[in-house]
Amino acid sequence: MRILDAYIYKKLFVYLLIIFPSFSIVSALIELIEILKKAKNIEFSTLTLYILTKLPENAYYIIPISLIVASFMFINDLIKSREIYPIILNGISLNYISIRIILFSILVVILQVINLETIMPKTNQIYQTLYLKLKNQQEDEKVKGIAYKMWLKIGENQFLYFDLFDLNSKVGKKLIFISLDKEFNPIYRLEAEDFKVSLDKIEVSNGRLIKINSLDNILVEKFDKKNLDINIDVENIKKIILAKKPVSISELYKIASISQAYGYESYYFWSKFYEKLATVIAPFILTVFILGFIWTNNKLYTALGFLATVFYWYGTSLISAVAEVGNIPYFSIFFFDVVFLVIGLYILNSKKVSFP
Numbered sequence: 001m002r003i004l005d006a007y008i009y010k011k012l013f014v015y016l017l018i019i020f021p022s023f024s025i026v027s028a029l030i031e032l033i034e035i036l037k038k039a040k041n042i043e044f045s046t047l048t049l050y051i052l053t054k055l056p057e058n059a060y061y062i063i064p065i066s067l068i069v070a071s072f073m074f075i076n077d078l079i080k081s082r083e084i085y086p087i088i089l090n091g092i093s094l095n096y097i098s099i100r101i102i103l104f105s106i107l108v109v110i111l112q113v114i115n116l117e118t119i120m121p122k123t124n125q126i127y128q129t130l131y132l133k134l135k136n137q138q139e140d141e142k143v144k145g146i147a148y149k150m151w152l153k154i155g156e157n158q159f160l161y162f163d164l165f166d167l168n169s170k171v172g173k174k175l176i177f178i179s180l181d182k183e184f185n186p187i188y189r190l191e192a193e194d195f196k197v198s199l200d201k202i203e204v205s206n207g208r209l210i211k212i213n214s215l216d217n218i219l220v221e222k223f224d225k226k227n228l229d230i231n232i233d234v235e236n237i238k239k240i241i242l243a244k245k246p247v248s249i250s251e252l253y254k255i256a257s258i259s260q261a262y263g264y265e266s267y268y269f270w271s272k273f274y275e276k277l278a279t280v281i282a283p284f285i286l287t288v289f290i291l292g293f294i295w296t297n298n299k300l301y302t303a304l305g306f307l308a309t310v311f312y313w314y315g316t317s318l319i320s321a322v323a324e325v326g327n328i329p330y331f332s333i334f335f336f337d338v339v340f341l342v343i344g345l346y347i348l349n350s351k352k353v354s355f356p
Contacts, residue, residue: 008100015070027058039134053127056119064282068290105287112280117248170197202228271324274333289340292347
């Protein structure tokens with residue numbers, strides 16, 4: 001059994017190693033054509049770097065398709081080469097092979113998570129900057145309207161933190177301002193539930209002020225409203241947030257939770273969070289779905305199975321767009337995952353298999 005397992009995983013890996021770069025090259029050419037249509041500042045080095053940094057995001061969508069094509073090629077090869085017969089004659093069921101392919105898809109899911117959590121946040125930041133450079137445009141992103149959980153250095157020994165800051169209305173929640181002496185010992189701390197940024201000051205409310213003269217002399221004063229003579233450049237914060245644009249599942253969850261906790265619109269972030277989750281598990285869902293169609297060894301059924309996967313992507317994107325404005329629950333995004341998983345398991349268990 002171990003020899004067969006190694007053979008299955010090796011074959012799937014080889015096919016994936018062939019198919020994925022092929023799809024990536026096609027994707028890169030499409031990206032090149034699209035950016036050439038829009039670019040006003042064409043530089044070879046910038047174009048090349050843009051295409052390369054766009055690959056991790058494209059891979060996010062290419063990998064699931066590459067996996068189901070690799071599964072099809074592997075099973076088709078087993079049938080055409082007649083290697084399937086000695087396997088069956090030795091008492092090994094098709095379900096055994098299917099389970100190994102599904103286990104391989106779970107490994108691919110893990111790779112998807114690694115790409116999404118570690119690689120894409122860095123490459124997306126670079127390619128967005130390059131995209132604007134190629135188009136001679138300035139950054140203007142919807143997700144940049146809210147900053148969250150950020151520390152700012154105000155002066156030499158002064159620091160400011162906020163949980164959430166709406167950069168459009170210039171109001172926020174949970175502000176902390178700390179002032180330190182030359183030895184970096186705390187001498188002044190202000191905490192406020194709400195704040196609003198003006199031209200040359202910050203209006204804070206519902207908070208308390210802590211003055212530390214010495215360890216034996218600490219004064220605590222509560223206040224309803226207070227002004228801090230601090231100047232915050234909102235435009236500079238927007239530039240900083242470019243590096244914090246939520247791409248990964250963990251970052252989207254953080255900003256969605258914070259926005260919801262303080263009563264800000266969180267539909268966009270929650271819909272993107274669930275959409276990312278659905279796409280991450282797509283290799284597993286689509287593999288389970290397509291295996292039943294492939295094992296039927298019927299060209300028409302196999303073609304219908306692959307066409308259905310296209311419907312899966314468009315359907316998930318459509319539901320995500322509707323959830324983005326709050327018209328349906330966020331978890332509705334998993335509708336197609338559930339449907340495709342049930343259909344796939346049903347067809348696999350029906351065992352409608354025939355070999356020439």
